[in-house]
Amino acid sequence: MFTKSYFSNLISNFKKQLNLSLFLKLAFAILAGASISYLKLEYLESYTYDLRLLIKSKTPFREKLSKHIKIIIIDTTTIEKLKAEPTFSDHARFLKMLKALNPQYVVYDFRSEAGNLIDFQGNEEEKLEFVNEAKKIPNFFIGTNELNLRGTENKLKLNAPLDTLELRSCPRTSDISLYAKDGVSRRLMVSYQGQAMLQPIIASYYNESIANQANIRGLFDVLDSKQAYIDFHPKGFFEIFKFEDVLDGTINPNVFENQIVLVGSDTGKSSKDYAMTPYSREVTGMTSTELQANIFQTLIDNNSPVKTPNGINILVTLLTSILTVYVVLALKPSRGLIIMAAMFSALVLISTSLLVFFNLWIDLAHPLLTIFLCYYFFIPYRLIIENRRSWEYIQKNKLLQQVEELKTNFISMMSHDLKTPIARIQGMTEVILKDQVPLSSTQREAVDTIKGSSDDLLKFINSILQYGRIESQGVELHKQSKDINVLLQDVIKKHEFLAKVKKIKIKTEFEPMFPVQVDVDLMKQVLSNLVENAIKYSSEESTVTVKSREEGSNVIIEVEDQGMGIPAEDLPNIFMKFYRSQNVKTSTIKGTGLGLYLAQYFTKLHNGEISVTSEPGKGSVFKVTLPA
């Protein structure tokens, strides 16, 4: 049942499935990007936003000090000094001193528990004293988190006798049940059910353009309110003064002039005095009063961070998923990883720059998650493909090795078997040539040709045999001490006849040298090949020069000719097996293309090197370097 063809069908189907077309990959990427875009990632997104805000707070491009807002704080040193928490009468004295400093607005920001908005200690008389002093200040407000429902406007009142003071909605929000749900304060409220909050009203004194609330940057609807994001400033941006210093009159008379003065507490007694902010998620991350200062400042600067439209966010996520899928499926893993890291960094860098320079909040959580998810989703797919490919390579390689071995064996066998009949032909030719009976001139020519051809054939067969031996790693060196010049003499002598036929002069320039350790047969073959080629590829009546010398610890042999030279494009290949240059292939000069391959192989066996320089039409120089 499970025949071979069944399996190969199965494999080819599997391959087809894996070789997804470009279109399918794109569709996959878009689907992945779209599904990730759909996920609600507000917590993660707010986290990345907070990080960006933190980076923004460290950049040197921002102003260092608020021009319009000052904070006065009651803290533990105040209590130590007064030996108790400030009472109504302390506050009355404080307000008297403060009035003398001419602030533009004074906002009391005390958020006591249980709705009892101001819970200082003191009897009725002291309360009245406080009310009196407060009323002397032209713009004195008490802030509350309470909101008036439409139709119950102006119903917000403190208990008598404080009911004549201005109690105003001055809320702070935090992401408790909405958005990131991490309890961090990120938003400010501009209006609720159409009624303006205290902060935009006061801020419009300093920035008239926001008197029309529609001009406030980055407004969005939350339930029945209009809100915007707070443009946070780091600690130190708002100058903080001590309650007791105002009481003591040690404050410089000009500092509060034309300023919004926020009065609050930092005693660590109630968590309501503090807020978690993007800068810190500690419960006491920032005093509530500083948070208010940030809200005022954002409105005065009219510089709320604005979220980029959803369309842009989805587009960025889709592009990220397409690029990630492309990188995972098409690039080398190492390069892919670098590009992923670059993409990740670019996203972070661009989104941070947008916030720092343009107060734009672009979605970062979705693209970042896309990178991770797409990467880990598509990597296994990539691995399957890679595995399959390397498996195929291994199989192919094995097959090639077998074929190569078969080929070499076949060639060796053939050549071996050919050697005997050739030897016989050569022997018989000798017999005819030496016979007493004289031959006719045609017969003599024919026998000479037979002899020449069988010599060529034998040479060819010997080369092939040697090649076979090399391929099956069967060449061993039998080194002996030999003077290279003697070897060269022998080789030249062997080729004298060939040179004479072409009227080529062989010049020698030998320097005397010490004997070197070589395999005489193999080295003779190397040098023979070079001298023979020099004669073979030279025109008649030219000169071949053979030189030898010692250079450092090396012996150098050079064979120089004035022949046809080797075209530049063939130069890198002439040492390859069976390679013959183009100009030679079309000529009548015979050869196997094995000579230089063997020469290089044998030279390397001697730890030497062989190289060539050549100029077409002028000649070539082959250089052999052997370690002495």
Ligand code: ADP
């Ligand atoms: P072949 O049997 O063809 O001579 P070789 O391996 O000895 O094989 O040489 C390879 C090729 O290098 C030759 O075919 C020829 O194109 C080129 N070549 C070698 N020596 C010379 C030379 N002295 N001058 C010009 N071409 C040469």
